[in-house]
Structure formats: C-alpha cells, structure tokens
Amino acid sequence: MTLSVQVSHKFDGFELDVSFEAPEGLTVLFGASGSGKTTVVNAVAGLGTPDQARISVNGRLLVETQRGINLPAYKREIGYVFQEARLFPHLNVRKNLLYGRRMARNRSDKISFDRVVGMLGLDRLLTRHPAHLSGGEKQRVAIGRALLSRPKMILADEPLAALDERRKAEIIPYFELLRDEFSLPILYVSHSIAEVARLATTVVALERGAVSRVGAAAEVLGDPAFTPAGVRAVGAILDARVTRHHDDGLTELDAGGAALFLPRIPKTEGSDVRVRVAAHDVILSRDAPKGLSALNILRGTIVAVRAGEGPGAIVSLDTQAGRVLARVTRRSVQAMELTEGQVIHAVVKSVAVAPEDVGAR
Amino acid sequence: MTLSVQVSHKFDGFELDVSFEAPEGLTVLFGASGSGKTTVVNAVAGLGTPDQARISVNGRLLVETQRGINLPAYKREIGYVFQEARLFPHLNVRKNLLYGRRMARNRSDKISFDRVVGMLGLDRLLTRHPAHLSGGEKQRVAIGRALLSRPKMILADEPLAALDERRKAEIIPYFELLRDEFSLPILYVSHSIAEVARLATTVVALERGAVSRVGAAAEVLGDPAFTPAGVRAVGAILDARVTRHHDDGLTELDAGGAALFLPRIPKTEGSDVRVRVAAHDVILSRDAPKGLSALNILRGTIVAVRAGEGPGAIVSLDTQAGRVLARVTRRSVQAMELTEGQVIHAVVKSVAVAPEDVGAR
Amino acid sequence: DINVFAAASLKTVLEDIGAAFETEHGLAVAVTVAGSSALARQISFGAPADVFVSANADWMNYLEARGHVISESRRSVAGNALVLVRSKAKDANAADATIETALSGVGDARIAVALVDAVPAGIYAKQALKSLGYWKRLSPNLVQTDNVRAALTLVALGEAPWGIVYASDALVEPRVDVVAVFPENSHSQIVYPAATIVGGKPNEARDFLQFLAGEQAQQSFLENGFTAIGDDE
C-alpha cells in the first residue's frame, strides 16, 4: 500500500478515529463538512499534532506517535495545495513557484521549472504578484509551487472549492496530470461527486470522524447504496479508450467493445479515459430503440433493482461497457416490469455527459 | 415600469453605460464577472456615486444626477442582501434582524418580525452570534434583516455565490417568497442559469458594461442564440400547474394540457410552478416511443434547427406545454433528418429535472 | 494658607520651617518645588505663588525685571557652600585636604556636576574651577546632570568618584565624603533670594519672609547644611 494512515484525535465535541490504506494513485477523502477531512490531511502534512497517529507514504514513516517518531512538516517532503491558494503576497509568481525549490536542491529532478510552468500555462504570469491573479490562476500557481518543491506526495484540501464552475473545469486536468504523468501519490479532499468520479483512484468516505467506506472509485460510486451527496450523485464510471475523432465533432470511444459517441474529448486517439455516466441521465428501453436522437445505446442485463425512499429507483445493469446505473421512477419500474436478469437497453444521450465527467484514466 | 435604471460611469479601464426598464417581479442582472453588475446594483442602492444616473422605483425617483437629485443610501428604503451576508458580528441574530427596524418605524407594517422569523426558519437562531452560524444560516438572516427594514425594493448581489449546492437549494425558495408573497420588486445579480431560470421575471444581460439583452425570462432563456453561460445553460421554461401528488412520490403537472410527471414538488395542488427543462436532457424521437422508462413525452412541431459550433445542435419545438428546446448531436440531426415543420416527440426523464429547476411561478 | 514656590533643593528645610511657622502663626504653608527656572516662568504666567525662594539671583532678577515680585520684599534667606565630594565606594580614607591638593589628585577620574551653563550649582562649579585654574584640565572630566541632586547621586552610587555639590546636599548623603570646601571667593556668592509675589497674599507673605530670616528658621537652615545669612541684604 502506498499510503497508510491511522489517526485519532479528540477536540472538544468532536472525536476523530480514522484508519485506511490506499494504493497508488489519487485518493479522495470524501465527506460532509465537519467530518474530519482537513484534520486527517493536516496530520499527514505534519500541521498540528494529533493525539495518536501512524502514517507512512511509500514505506516512509512520517509519524508514529507511539514510538515517538514525528517528522516535522518541513521534513516531510510533501506538497500541500490549500483551498485558498495561500500564495506569498510579497513574491511574484516566479518566486512563489521557486520558494520550495531551494530546500529541495538535493532531491532528484524529474520536475523541471520549465515543464511545470508550461504544463500549468503560467508563462505569462511569472512576473505578476498574487494580488493581480484571478482565483483560478492563483490555484494553478499554488499547484505549481507544491509540485516544484519536489514532493514525494501531494495533498490537496478542496483545492477547487473557492472557484466557479469554469475555473474548476480549468484546474481539474492538472490534477490528472499530477496523478498520471508525475505518478505522485495524491491525497485529495473533496465533496464534489464530479471531482471524485473524475479524479479518484480510491475513495475514502468519512462520516463524523470515522471511515464509513473505502474502495476503488468505480466500485464505491457505482454502489447504489452509497449516496452521501444525494441521489443525483449516483452514477457509473466506465473505462474506455479513444478510438476516433469524427469530423462532426464527436469522439468515438470503445468501452469494452461497445461504441460510445461523446462530444469531442481533448485526448489523443488511443488514450484511456474514464467516463462518468450519471444514473439520472440514463433511460431504459425494453426494445432496442429506433429513431431516437440518442446515439449511445448499450444492451445489458439487469443485476439489481433498488427502490429508494423517494419516487425513484436505481437499476444496475451489466453491459459490455461495464456496470451502468440508471435512475428511473418506481412507476416506470412497475410499468416496464423491470426485474433482475431481464435484458434491457440503456440509452445515454451524447450531450448528457458533461465535459467535466470525462477525465483521464 | 416598476424599475427604471439608467447609469453611466467610467472607471479607469472600464466604462459602464447601462439603461433598462423592468416590470414588476424579480429582475436578474446576468453577466460575466466584471461586466458591471455590482456597479449597477450599487448605483440603485446609493453606494458610490456614478458619473451620471437616473433611477426610479415604482415612480419614486432615487437619483437623477442631471437635476442634482440624489437620495442618500439610508433614505432609499432599500433592502440589500450582499454576497457575504455582512451581518453585524457584535449583534446576535435578533438584533441583526431588528437593526433596520427602528429607522423604518413610521412605515406600514405588513412585514412582521414573527412572520419573517417563521418564514426563514430563524426561531432557533435568534440568540446566536453570526460567528456561530453556517453560511446558509447567515444568508437567511441577511435576507430577514433586509426584509425587516421594510424596504420598497430588494437588491441582492449574488446572494448564493458563497454557498454550496445544498445551501443554495435551501435559500432559493425564500427569494421566491419575497417575489410572490411580499410582492417586492427585486433586482438580483446572478451568473447561474439555474437561478435565473427559477427566479427571474425579467432578465437583463450585461456584457462589458452594456446591456446586451433584456426580456422576459422564458423568452431570453428559450432563445437558442442566447448562450452566455455555455451550451449547457440552454433550456426552456415551462409554465405548469400542480394537479396531483401521486402516492409513488411523483407529482403530476399540467402544462398547457400535457401531463408532466416529476419527482415530488413541495407545492400544494393547484399552485402554479415554472419548470426548467435543460436542452441537453431532452431526447427526440420520430415515432411515439414505447417501452421507455421516461414518463414525459411531448409531441410537437420543429420550429427551428440551429447548429452550433461544436458537435451539437439546438432544436426548438412547439408543444402543447410550450416551447421546448432539445440539444442533440449534428449527427442525429442528419440521421433523423430533422427539419422545420416536422412533427416529433420530445422525451424528458422525470428524474432529469433537477429539484432546483422547479420553482414557484 | 501660604503658597511657597521654592527651588527643589530647599524642600526639606522649607517644610520644616513651614511647620514651625504654622505653629506660630496658625497658617499652613504649602511648599511647591521644581527647578528655579520652571518656577520663575510659572510665576510670570500667573502661578498662585505668595513667596518665591530661588536657588540663585538670576531667576529672581528675571521676575523682578518683569514686575512680578515686590522688590522691597526681596532678601537673601540663606547661603550655601560648594564642596568637592568623593564616593566612599572608591576609597575609605578621604582625609581633609586643601581644595588644590584634592583637585590635583583627581587625575582623569570623572567629576559629577550640575549643568555648568544652566543649573546654578553647575555655574558656581565652573566659576570655581576657572578661578582656581583647573577648568582647562578638568573640564573634560565633568559629567553634567540636570540638577545637583542627580550629580550627588552619581557620586553616591560610585558611578562618578568625584562631585562638586552644595554642602547642604553633601551633609545628608552618607555614601559620600566631603573632601574639601571651595573657597568662598572662588565663585559668586551662593545665596537663596526670596521675595513676595505681586498678586499674592501680601501680609501673610511678608510674615513668612520675616520668619525665614528669623532665628528659628536660620537655625533650621544651618542644621540642613546651609549657611545662615541673617537680615543683611
């Protein structure tokens, strides 16, 4: 396991006792406000001393209170991206970026200044001061700054929460790059399902100071029982490969043999992507539908029908492309007589898949 | 016209010249960041003096610079809800609420303290201090405070921008109440299509300091050419009436004779509602579809097919329920040979209509 | 009661005399002390003084020239002597010596004095050193303070081994020895002129001035290390 975390701490009125292991990749800490996410991330960063903790990253022990081991924050070689950027207001962007550099001189250099600047599109900003950056630009600088301190791990505490939708969409791909190109372990706090779906390798769900669920992202999000952010958060994650960009602006994907057509995805042909298909965007049809404007039709077998508390039900079906979830009304379940084992067609509009729901795998 | 605004002002590097009239109801100022929305609202409130302005509300002249008339802010009898709540930190909730009360003693009292507290659900918070309120609670108090100063008009500058989705959903209905029950003219700044769709009577779109579009909400949002917030913002607004709450959790609506089934709407039977149907949630079908899980099928005639820049196209159709927009791929337009005058079926999943897309009319 | 404005160094003795005056005349005496300069200026600005006792003639002249004192009432009520003192902390046997031998023995040690161009005690010290021919040699050794008591304190603490102060001050400071007395003729006569103030209570003030010159008061001055002057100005 790349990341092994065990933390317990008592504030007045709040008790935290968290323990989880996560493999390589990006681990999302997911949970409601006040569930203890920041406290856990800070324990990993070495900010604040928890009552009891044992944390190791890639076999490197950061803290084990029982043995009296506790690396101070500045020795942990961790890059922390905070929600509010926390850029140094007296330094221009270049100096902010290079701040952590000197302390990391001795470490290996696969992360060059030029590469980071290029990747984050910071060229034109280098001489500006933070006060003259927009929220999204600030956050990009903060990511670059963390990266350039040559960390062994990246922490990010709701790095997008302060940004509006457009800016969020602008920043997310950079975290994919961190995860994929730099192969850095990342611990990422979020309570946005879209972010989780797009970024997470592993999801650790927290509830009132305790871990309520750990697992691979597709597995946790694809579980109809896991609806911490409301029913609208339920959806399936499909792994696919870009096969072709068509002239009419559609990108064709191959998901386990089934073809999917989506509005153009900015990935080269042949690259692997993950696609989140929200359950409420899937229509079920008993017969193979004809004359429909929807391009993506997946044939599959119903594996579960789970009625919720409201008027809705979640239908899970296994298709060529993988497990797909559909949220339909209970009325439709009855009308269509949906039962397990039944063969059915899932209809997904191309345009119903939001751009932010497609990410690198 | 209830609200008549004409403002021009020059900052260095930015020129504002705005003029619009709006009828009763809630007027949304809509536009990108930096387009001048706050400047306009502040001119109405009397915060900051524009170079040139003429503003009147319900026939009451607030400022006419050319005639040297300029009511100071404290005499304008306006309730301003700011983005950041701006509660007085040294006063508890009750005292915050009553702050504007004393100055308005002489004005008529159809807005009683108890009614406002009840409506906004502030009973349990009255003795708390702002520091101990959540973001949503703060904003509720701010609304109550503005309301209790017995204003002749409400201004709101992105009152929901600092809140997360759940809190937003919590606050929006209160603005509907202000609009409908208190019949107060409201000038509301937003760049969220969902808010506009749900709240606006009139939309005033600003672009770089000038009005780019004014009109009734349904008209502006239903215009495929009006996509300032990206294609995903396009959608139609349907007027409907709640006819029945069914036992299986669905609410049946009557939209111009057509039945619509939506997840339960918290409105009494018989009340009027507006439903926003996003264009990307609509599937088109040549034949009347059968065996589909989607419950809402509207038959209509195509009035326009408008291809966008990307892979998509917007199809407008007139149905019994009103104008409906569908966003489909250009490929589907070709495959289905969609043309003006053609009769077609619009399929809308019940669950695809998000709760925040249904509001009081 | 009577308001007496007096140079700070007269505080104790005037309070004693004031108490005696009160027993005799049934009139309380309030003694206000500060530097002579401050008091003179305040009187010129209308301070509620009945009697002014200055530490030197200059400030009395200043007031007289401006018509603030009743000239006829002016008289010297006490005198003082200037002495060279030595810190006990330095050397135990400071036997009597002539002023010359003592000054010769100063070497390059520091001598504490009051400001030599401003404060009366310092002005007298400068005159004395000049007339004795030691000014050139010893002026670099001088450390000046804003009043004579501060100079004495420096010697008492041993910060300055030597000091030139009033005999009255030296008398009551156990941590210093008087090494020698400066000859009376080496400096202007040290007198404390007193006068009644225009606008004060004339009769009571006159009574108090008379009392100051009287035998009982003069005895007090002597006991406090001042020299008696009597009725003779």
Place this chain on the structure above:
Amino acid sequence: MTGWLGPEEWQAVALSLKVAFWAVLVSLPLAVLVATALARWRFRGRGALNVLVHLPLVLPPVVTGYILLLSFGTQGTIGQFFKKFGIVLAFHWTGAVLAAAIMAFPLMVRAVRLSIEAVDPKLEEAATTLGAHPMRSFFTVTLPLIVPGILAGSVLAFAKAMGEFGATITFVSNIPGQTRTLPSAVYAFLQVPGGEASAMRLVIISVVIACGALIMSELLARRVAQRVGGS
C-alpha cells in the same frame, strides 16, 4: 496601605488616579474622532494632522509643557479664552489633566486608528442600506466593534498619564494637593537627601497601578473579542 504611605503620598496617588482618569475620559471622544479621520477620511491636511498628533510623543516633555504654558496659561490666548467660561487650567489639576491627555493622545489615537482600520467598511455600508444615517451606523456598528481597541488605547493612555511628569510639572507646577501627581512627588523626593526610599515606594505604586491596568485591558480585550466572535 494608608499606613505604609504618608498622607501626602496618599494624596499624590489619589490625585494621579483622578488626573489620569479624567485625561482618558476627556481625550477619548476626540481620539476616536481623530482616529476615524485618519483611518477613513481623505482630506487635505491629513498628513499634517497625523504629524500634529504625534508631536507630543516626539518632543521633550518639558517643551510640550512650555508650549502648553504659553498657550493655555493665564496669559496665553487660549487660556484667556477659556477663562471667560470660568475654566482655569494653569496650576490647576485640570491643567494636569490637559497635560496628561495631550501626552497620552498619540498612544490612544494609534490604538483606536488601528482597530478602526480593522473594521470592514462594508459593514457600515450595510447599515446604511438598512436606513441608518452614517452617524448612526458609526455609533451602532463601528464603535461597538472597536471597543477592544478603545480599551487597549485607554489603558495605555491611562498608564502613560499616571507616569507623565515633564509636561505636567512645567505646565501646572508641583503644588501639593492640587497638581502634585505621583511622578512629581517622586521628583520632589529625589531632590531630598535620603528621599530615594520614599520615591521608590511611590514608583512601585505607580508600576503596580499601570500593570494592573495593562493586564485588565488584555483581559477585557480578550473577552470582547470572544463576544464578537470569529468574524
């Protein structure tokens, strides 16, 4: 305590407390006004006002006292003007109040100014939109929020006023029972051979009072900060 201190010393302590109290009370409104002007208003002469306020901090106190004597003395123009209204300052304990107030003024203004600058002007704006006249919004919003700053400034000013000597003795002299404050009494004792012990006793008293005030202000400020809460 009365046993330990002579009646004269006791008188000096009482007088100093009275003088410092009034000095703070009298200068407070003006300090708040000046601090508001410096923090919030843009006007010609703002720089000059700032310098003027700081002068007493910079000048030798004796000079300040001398200037006071020249202007507020019975012969001074301001002094004569005040006299018409029966207000006497020179050689009166009220003059000691004036001297102490002026010497402590820069400290008070600085503290209040900083706390005003920390109050978000947007809150005042909000009050205005609720119908409050700008004056009202100042008194109901800004003022309550700067209470910690005012407290801190007042206590510092009080302490300074307790210790003020040079300007006081120059302006109002050192009249027992009328203007002989603690530091003046200390001075008088230091002029008397063997008076160091009495002087030190008085010094200790003033230190204790000043420390008490400082500690109290920190506690009060903390409590107010808590009441107002995080924001």
Place this chain on the structure above:
Amino acid sequence: MTGWLGPEEWQAVALSLKVAFWAVLVSLPLAVLVATALARWRFRGRGALNVLVHLPLVLPPVVTGYILLLSFGTQGTIGQFFKKFGIVLAFHWTGAVLAAAIMAFPLMVRAVRLSIEAVDPKLEEAATTLGAHPMRSFFTVTLPLIVPGILAGSVLAFAKAMGEFGATITFVSNIPGQTRTLPSAVYAFLQVPGGEASAMRLVIISVVIACGALIMSELLARRVAQRVGGS
C-alpha cells in the same frame, strides 16, 4: 544651517541623530523577537513580558534612567559584566543609545506586534509544507510582510529617541560631544533666563527631523503596501 546653529548645537544635532539611529537599529531585532513572542507564542510569563515591555512608557523617565544607572552603571552588575567585554555604557554615547532604545522599545514592539498579528499564520504553514524550517519561513514570509509595521515602528521609535531626555540625562549625564543630545541642550537653554529663543530653535530642528521621519514612514509604508498588493 551650520551658520544658523552654533557648532555646539550642531554637535548636539549630529549626536542625537547618531544615538537615535543606533537605538533603532539595535533594538529592532529584539523588538521583532519580543513582538513575535507576544503575538504568536503562548508561554508562561507572556503577560509579565508584556508588562515589562510597557514599563518605560509608564514610568517617569527619570526613574527609568535611575534604574538603568543602578543596573548598567559601572557599579551595576550588568554594567560590570559588559565591562569584561570592553563595552562601556555609563557616560558614553552608547549608554544614550541604550536609554533611547529602552524608552522607544514599547512603541516599536506595539507597532511590530500589530503587523505580525495581521499576517495570516497560514502563510507560514504553507512555507513549512514547502520544506522551510520555521525559522526560514519566518524570515522569508512573515518578516517581508511586516516591513510596513517595522518601518512605522522604527520611525516612531526614532522620533521618540530624538526627543528622549529624562532617562538619558539621568543615566549618561550630559557630556558635550559625548552624551549631550538635542533635548539635553534644549533643557540647558531653558534653565537660563532668556534662553527660550535658542531652545526653540533646537526644538524646531528636532520637530522637523521627527516630522520628516513620520512622513517618510507613511510614504514607505504605502509603497510597500502597494508592492505587496491587496492580499
């Protein structure tokens, strides 16, 4: 200017500038340390330290000078300790620096402390996660951000040091060319009848210098604030 002023007066001006300069320079590091401690650290004796720092503001200056004399004089324990390292303070201009520094210290600490309290500790945390030792993060993040506060404090301290009299003359006396600062010269002039004019000339010089310093600090602070920008 040299024509208008006598050489002695000129000497006093030069000396005062030198003393004030060094007083500020020497006390600055300690002031920053103490301000940091008061603003950021929680430790036993914090309250006591706060009171100690403020004492010179509260005590009559003569008393402060007297205490300095007792402890830093040639007979004082600290003075004797310093002497071993060849550092002489009593009756030396360096002693005037010490007196001025101590009298100005509370003003400096207050200014610096307030600006430290205005720096978000989260920035230091951020620096730490970037690998900076807490010391380094202080010097590279906090320190540059409090430059305006340090400047303001220094100028105020400088002005105060220029005007300090009571403690200076008590501690180091008034030796022409060595410890006769401007205020000492002013005092001397005020002691002789008719000396007011000369005194006022010197006062004006010190006021001009102090005002210049105050104005410069406001300008510098504004410029730094601009450089650092809104945040």
